[in-house]
Amino acid sequence: MTQPEALRSLLESVAAGEVNPVEAFDKLKYLNYEPVGDFARIDHHRRLRTGFPEVIWGPGKTPDQIAQIMIAMRDRGSVVMATRIEPEVYAKLQEKVPDLYYYAMARICAITPPNFPSGGDPGGVGGVISILSAGTADLPVAEEAAVTAELSGFRVHRLWDVGVAGIHRLLNNRHVVESADVLIVVAGMEGALPSVVAGLADCPVIAVPTSIGYGASFGGLAPLLTMLNSCAAGVGVVNIDNGFGAAVLAGQILRAAHKLHLSQSSD
Structure with missing residues (x-):
C-alpha cells in the first residue's frame, strides 16, 4: 500500500467511526515519508514522534x-x-x-521559517541550556551544539575557554553553571572539565569529548575515557565531536521536565 492509499484508508476509517481520532493521530506519526530521487526518504513526521525534525x-x-x-x-x-x-x-x-x-x-x-523565534521557547518548554568549552580549539563542536539548540528553539548561554588549565576562569563564572537547567561541557586534551563542572552543578551535565589534543589523546579517545570515568555524579557522555547529539539530548531533558511539570500541575 502506498502512502496516499494508506492515508486515504485511515481517514475513511475515522469517518466510519472504526478508528478514533487519537488512534489516527498515533498512526500518522509513523506514516509520512517522502522519497527524494532514488537516494533519500525524508521522515517528515519525526518531529511528531520525537519533538525534533529530521x-x-x-x-x-x-x-x-x-x-x-x-x-x-x-x-x-x-x-x-x-x-x-x-x-x-x-x-x-x-x-x-x-x-x-x-x-x-x-x-x-x-x-528557517519567516516567523521562527531563534533562541526562543519551543512550545513553552522553558529552561536554559548552558554550553561551556574548555578551549578555543573546541569551539567548532561547542558551536555545533549551541546552534543546534538555538535552531531547535531553546535558549542558550555560551561560556568559552574556561578549561582546567586556568580553573579561575570557570570559578569566576560560577553563575553560569548555577543558573543552567542543563549543561553541555565540551573538552579535548584530557577532558577533565565536565567532571569539575558536575561537582559544582545541580543539573544534568552532558560531556562532549573532542578530537583536539596531542598524539596520546588518540583523536578524542583519551577525553572520552576520562569523561566516562568521571568521579562526579550526573555526567552523561556523547560520542567524540558530537555537539549535535549533545544538543538534542539537552533538549529532550528539558522537554521531559516540562511534560512532568504539566502532568503534576494537572493532578
Whole structure:
C-alpha cells in the first residue's frame, strides 16, 4: 500500500467511526515519508514522534543531493538543517538554495521559517541550556551544539575557554553553571572539565569529548575515557565531536521536565 492509499484508508476509517481520532493521530506519526530521487526518504513526521525534525548529515552526500533534500523539506514549516557542511559545499548549495544561512564556526546550514523565534521557547518548554568549552580549539563542536539548540528553539548561554588549565576562569563564572537547567561541557586534551563542572552543578551535565589534543589523546579517545570515568555524579557522555547529539539530548531533558511539570500541575 502506498502512502496516499494508506492515508486515504485511515481517514475513511475515522469517518466510519472504526478508528478514533487519537488512534489516527498515533498512526500518522509513523506514516509520512517522502522519497527524494532514488537516494533519500525524508521522515517528515519525526518531529511528531520525537519533538525534533529530521536533520541532514552532510558528509557523504553530494551538494546536489543535499540541496534536493532541503528543497523537499522547506515547505513543512519547520527549520531545515544540515550539519558538517564545509565552506566549499555551502558555496555550491547557495547556488541552488539562495535563502540558505551558513553558521561557519558550527559548519551548519539552515533555512528557517519567516516567523521562527531563534533562541526562543519551543512550545513553552522553558529552561536554559548552558554550553561551556574548555578551549578555543573546541569551539567548532561547542558551536555545533549551541546552534543546534538555538535552531531547535531553546535558549542558550555560551561560556568559552574556561578549561582546567586556568580553573579561575570557570570559578569566576560560577553563575553560569548555577543558573543552567542543563549543561553541555565540551573538552579535548584530557577532558577533565565536565567532571569539575558536575561537582559544582545541580543539573544534568552532558560531556562532549573532542578530537583536539596531542598524539596520546588518540583523536578524542583519551577525553572520552576520562569523561566516562568521571568521579562526579550526573555526567552523561556523547560520542567524540558530537555537539549535535549533545544538543538534542539537552533538549529532550528539558522537554521531559516540562511534560512532568504539566502532568503534576494537572493532578
